[in-house]
Amino acid sequence: MRILVCGAGGQVGHEVVNRAPGFGLVALGRNRQQLDVSSPEQIAREIQExxxxxxxxxxxxxxxxxxETHAEQAYAVNRDGAANLAAAACQAGIPLLHLSTDYVFAGDARAAYRESDHTAPTGVYGASKLAGEQAIAARQPAHLILRTSWVYGVHGHNFVKTMLRLGRQRDALGVVSDQIGCPTQAGSIAGVLLELASRYARQGTLEWGLYHYSGQPSCSWYDFAGEIFRQAHELGLIERLPQLSPILTAQYPTPARRPAWSVLDCSRFEAAFGLAPRDWHADLGEVLVELSRLERRPLEAGVRRA
Incomplete structure (x- = not known):
């Protein structure tokens, strides 16, 4: 089966395209330059061709x-793009698998969020993603929305790669310790999306709806950073372990408020599909090993690393 992958230039989209052949699928990867999801005409043409x-x-x-300052752009992609894809998918008679985020919640809970819990995004990003979820549900019954959190991977910009860069540059770092969530590897998200696509190709249907999927267990950014540095040091990705200090969110102000609590309950997804969340410690190890391999490659080819 051929699958159209929108956002192929991002962390998860990149992994979906790379891993699709292993699931017996042909991925038609399109980045934002190749396919603007805010354009219904471009989407219709792509599906027709x-x-x-x-x-x-x-x-x-x-x-x-x-x-926060580019709300129109955020809504154009996160709400209108999702709506356009859902409408086009419905017209073509094909399902839509869509990624969403923990930012749809206020982050003030203390129990893992379930799909049925009240949504109350605190910023434009979360509000635009929630609007996208609602637009999909209103336009295409054959949809599966997967909320996830704290995405990292080999490709693109993410917390893991930022920590590696800072760990090489600084002897000491302060990392936020009062935000709790679940790090989730992009490759693991891609794997479950492709497994679902493969099942649909065989069965012609899925248990449509809204689900949560993230790595386990929960931790703080401070805890996550500590494990990144520990594993990276063992692999030789950093020469020394930087001195880590826990700081509060108030000490690291940002334009958009981050959820203090981003823990997702994934039991509904596991019950429906038999796919358990993966341990982020092991997933992190896979990413760091691959980053180490990629860094060695230019050196082995006789190219000096900048």
Whole structure:
């Protein structure tokens, strides 16, 4: 089956395209330059020309802070883009798998969020993503929305790669310790999306609806950073362990408010599909090993690393 992957230039979309052949699927990866999801005409033309059997939407405006001053751009992608894809998928008679976020919640809970819990985004990014969820549900019954959190991976910009860069530059770092969430590897998200697409290709249906999927267990950014540095040091990615200090969110102000609590309850997804959340410690190890391999490659080829 051919699947149209929107947002193929991002962390998850990149992994979906790379891993699709292993699931017996042909991924038609499109980045934002190749396919603007805010354009219904471009989407219609792409579906007409390529005839995909399913759409995976990993396209999103993810600059959380910039969204506060660029709301129109955020809504154009996160709400209108999702609506356009859902309408086109419904017209073509194909399902839509869509990624969403923990930012749809206020972050003031103390129990893991379930799909049925009250949503109350505190910023433009979360509000635009929630509007996208609602637009999809209103336009295409054959949809599966997957909320996830704290995404990191080999490709693109993320917390893990930022920590590695800072760990090489500084002897000491302060990292926020009062925000709790679940780090989730982009490759693991791609894997479950492709497994669902593969099941749909075989069965012709899925248990449609809204689900949560994230790494386990929960931790703080401070805890996550400590494990990143520990594993990276063992692999030789950093020469020394920087001195880490816990800081409060108030000591690191940002334009957009981050949820203090981003823990997702994934039991509904596991019950429906038999796919358990992965341990982020092991997933982190896979990413760091791959980053180490990629860094060694230019050296082995005789190219000096800048």
């Amino acid at each position: 390529q005839r995909p059997g399913l759409i995976i939407n990993a396209a999103a405006y993810t600059h959380v802070d910039n969204a």
